[in-house]
Amino acid sequence: MDIDCIEPAARGINAGKAVSRKYAWIVFALTFGLLLSDYMSRQVLNAVFPLLKQTWGLSDTQLGSLSGVVALMVGLLTFPLSVLADRWGRVRSLVLMAALWSVATLGCAVATNYGEMLIARAFVGLGEAAYGSVGIALILSIFPSHLRSTLTGAFMAGGAFGSVLGMALGGFVAVHFGWRASFGAMAGFGLLLVIAYRLVVSDKRIAARYPDVPAAKRQKDGVRTSLRTLLAGLFSTVSVVCAYIGSGLQLFIMGAVIAWMPSFLNRYYSLPADKSAAGAAVFVLLGGVGMVTCGVVTDRICRNAPSRKWITAVVYCLLSLVCLSIGFRLDAGPLQLVLLGVGILVVAGTSGPAGAMVANLTPASIHASAFATLTLANNLIGLAPGPLVTGAIADRIGLLGALQLIPLVSVAAMIAFAIGRSRYARDLNRIDALREQASPNEPAQKPLA
Known part of the structure; x- marks a missing residue:
């Protein structure tokens, strides 16, 4: 998590300086919603393991690799993609990442064999890799510092809630409409949130409402080693x-x-x-x-x-x-x-x-x-x-x-x-x-x- 980059911004913003508390909570809600989509897209696979095994005759090793490849991509790419997001723009990066994992989840729905599913799952991991660190960095940069612990705890808990929703809803949809529909439902939810996020949140709007946020960049430039x-x-x-x-x-x-x-x-x-x-x-x-x-x-x-x-x-x-x-x-x-x-x-x-x-x-x-x-x-x-x-x-x-x-x-x-x-x-x-x-x-x- 990009702690160094976000703390100075958080310290520089207090309740009196916040131009729009309402807008900040809207940003939080939409960012939290995308986090739910993130984990729903990741964990829906586990709910349909039995159906995939029956449909394609996969071994348990192959099933495990479909789950593990997402974590592998996240582990490899979290740091470099977080650095790129700070330079390119956090909001634009979040939108791109969410769109990528949603489209990749849709790719899982239309996969015809294990190889295609593995590639699609790898792209799910690519999209999700830096979302957690960039998302919490954005949120903490627009709220007063005395809410930092509360917001961090609430945001990180979204991973568990998203996993629960992904597994429970994914299993329900799979039984009634087939496992492909489970992936399609998760992809559709993610894409709807991406559209809403793109319409409501932007780096320019945040910079206009919270002029102290760029302090994060000044801090980042001062600690290069x-x-x-x-x-x-x-x-x-x-x-x-x-x-x-x-x-x-x-x-x-x-x-x-x-x-x-x-x-x-x-x-x-x-x-x-x-x-x-x-x-x-x-x-x-x-x-x-x-x-x-x-x-x-x-x-x-x-x-x-x-x-x-x-x-x-x-x-x-x-x-x-x-x-x-x-x-x-x-x-x-x-x-x-x-x-x-x-x-x-x-x-x-x-x-x-x-x-x-x-x-x-x-x-x-x-x-x-x-x-x-x-x-x-x-x-x-x-x-x-x-x-x-x-x-x-x-x-x-x-x-x-x-x-x-x-x-x-x-x-x-x-x-x-x-x-x-x-x-x-x-x-x-x-x-x-x-x-x-x-x-x-x-x-x-x-x-x-």
Whole structure:
């Protein structure tokens, strides 16, 4: 997320300076709506896994690749496309991205084989790659700073809500009108929002109503660094690398379980596609609620002791390992579903602690790049390979066997977070020393959050 570029703009705008609060909320609503479309287009695929498997005779590996290729494209392109969006214009970039993923989703609806579907899904990922970072940057630039946390939380929660809608509505439409209609419905929703967005929002209108927004550009121009210096800041300590890796490993489990939950409910609970998709949507919602809840709990516990965030991350890993491992080994029934729900509730709870540690362990001038790196790790280590690896294992030992093994990745995540905690104090002192050298007149301060 382009934190460095957006914070100065946010600080420069207060309630008294905002020319049109109403217009700001309209921009938020439309940007949030496109975020819903983003995740609906991404997750509708999981709802129609059983139908695609039956229609084209696909292996579980192929099904997993159709899901994983989107996360792969997002992971690879988030950072460069975010930089381009800041230079080309955020609103124009958002419109182009949303139009691309909507048209690509329509391409999924008319695909005639696995290869065509894979290409279309890759273009879905291309369109979605930078939407989250650019969208939140735009929103925070036009609202007063005291609303920043509220707006960020609400915007990011849209991912979970969009996933739920995509899986639930996609499954319903697929059962009644066919799987092609599911992709067509998501594409139509996205294109309607693109038209509305293009008619209502523009870079010129925002610049006219919020004259302080260009401060973001001035900040960006003042923090350009060489590639060598940038990389040195991003990977300067062992603990920050551990935060990247630990976060990605936990999201490997999240990505795998969420992608295959509709198929799990279809195969082992004998639910039709629409009901299995609706059931899986509940688990997706739990995952989103868990990310918010675990973040709040972590901040409460660690208010005066930031190093405890490493411990909370380890605890979330351990809870997810226990609940998911036991849950997938139980017989089908209510107890299994409860344990799986608890496991999914905490499996991505490490996202908050990991993000806080990345912010603490990197210079403020490169926070945008640091969060882009975290996004890269989350996708390339976690969300992209999770569904694919699970599908490959399922082809050999069955889906249930694969889902029983996947939670073991939490062990590696716990090790990464434990190593990070062991090095955190010395790494933080090293960064403080560097800050003192860079700004001798400003005393270094250890972060409290």
